[in-house]
Amino acid sequence: MHFKLLNKVIQRYHSFSVQFVPKHNSVSEKDIETLKEFIGNSQKMLVLTGAGISTESGIPDYRSADVGLYDRRNYKPVKHQEFCSSFQIRQRYWARNYIGWPSFSQRQPNNTHYSIKNLETVHNKISIVVTQNVDNLHFKAGSKEVVELHGSAYRVMCLGCKSNYDRGYIQEKLKDTNPNFKEDSGIIRPDGDVEISTERLSEFLPPTCDNCGGILKPDIVFFGDNVPRPRVNLVNENLLEGDSLLILGSSLTVFSAYRIVLKALETNKNVAIVNIGPTRADELVKLKIRVRCGEILPLIC
Template sequence: MVLKKNFSQFVPNHKPVNYADIEKLKSFISSSQKLLVLTGAGISTESGIPDYRSKDVGLYARTNHKPITHQEFLKSDVIRQGYWARNFVGWDRFSRCVPNIVHYTLKDLEMQSGKISVVVTQNVDNLHFKAGSENVIELHGSGFRVLCLKCGSLFSRHYIQEKLLKVNGKVKNISKMIRPDGDVEIPEMFVKTFIPPMCELCGGILKPDIIFFGDNVPKSRVDLIRYKVAHSDSLLVLGSSLSTFSGYRIVLQALEEKKNMAIVNIGPTRADDCVQIKIEAKCGDILHKVVDFH
């Protein structure tokens, strides 16, 4: 069930979908038998999670915030304390975000028509799985898992939240801002007293199982995606500007292998001049109009 909430403040200005674009995308999906779908932050804005780069409404446009880098997280106890304090405060709201019509339509394309061979998502919000999709590769990891950097153990983020609540107490969401990775803005006085989590098995540093800026996607995941691209006949990009190379190289491989490609995104992307179909539209306005399961 799609909960109808209005998160238009996170969606860039866009024109209404026109009939010609609906027909182009419908023909593209109909002609595909093994469709690989690459999704970006532009599909989660419709669930209340802002992106970084969108004109006027993205976080880069509205704030001076820069996401934490992998190197910053590793080098400083103080930086890790601040990050975990913000993540702790933002978790309740971030974890309660629900899928929108785009996520549910992709689930139906996978389950009912068998069109989708795999969804590769750049998002860490778990919304594809919440919608019921099964064949999903999380390119940049998941905010719903926590990794020990010493012993490699994985923990549920919900479990870590319970442990954090025991040592830090309950705190209401004192921030109105949420970021794509669940990070938020909070007062410095709260950060200084916050007790961050440590691995209960080895005492190592815990980090959300997310590829922070400056880190690399694991080679095994890159290789798996390369295999999936090679064994798909077409590529559909939804809600991504393809600014990060980890997503753009999927397009480069598809180009090299002469796959059919289409992009639906508000605003320009890195691959606009390379693909057969580029549609300027909000994904939630068009995708459900081009599929027919009857």
């Protein structure tokens, strides 16, 4: 089937959100053949994904021109040390997260997530998926081997006794302790929180640990924190055992992702990037395709 006809079929049966997708080039036959050859020549591929693959699911990224959160408004992410040391910061974070959670948790995988799942479970091309995202969409799509580099918004941990909680349980707990706290969800962020008026924040009671009364924090690597060493080691092991690295929807601005590319290049792995905008590694890799991941991947897998 000619790729233009196939693309029309895909668009007809797989709707996607364009609100947070930046302007992008149309996929060409050369793009398809180039990426198809890269994937075809790979036997054990590590796939690294960023916020750009979830924009079609209605979750904005941070840095894309015109539609990313940093580009549209003066957004400052929560820093790890501030969250741990300030009750007001925790109060603000949990209030926003509480309002944003119902919408965030209902987001569903898109063409990219399902294509990655097919590359892993049907075509046996992927050894592991490493994602910078905390939205759980790879698991919802059916991927099996996934490393959540920056953690998951679906888990909550106690900073004191290290107890773990499901985020859905914490939502019910917050609902019980804040029965009159209601706001419109507004724009959802990649980590699930939203904007809330300052006046309302002082009314909100953040959650505490059932076991010790300690501070509860989403199991997410906040800015200023480090990716756990066992997680880094697992990524490096899979990278060294594989033959190629495919980067999808990431600007590679965060060093925890960029160093994976550096490691791949140091060990002579084949590296390809599919991303609409520029990335930190554009000058380092031989193959960069500037198209929407959700448009090109279904045409191949």
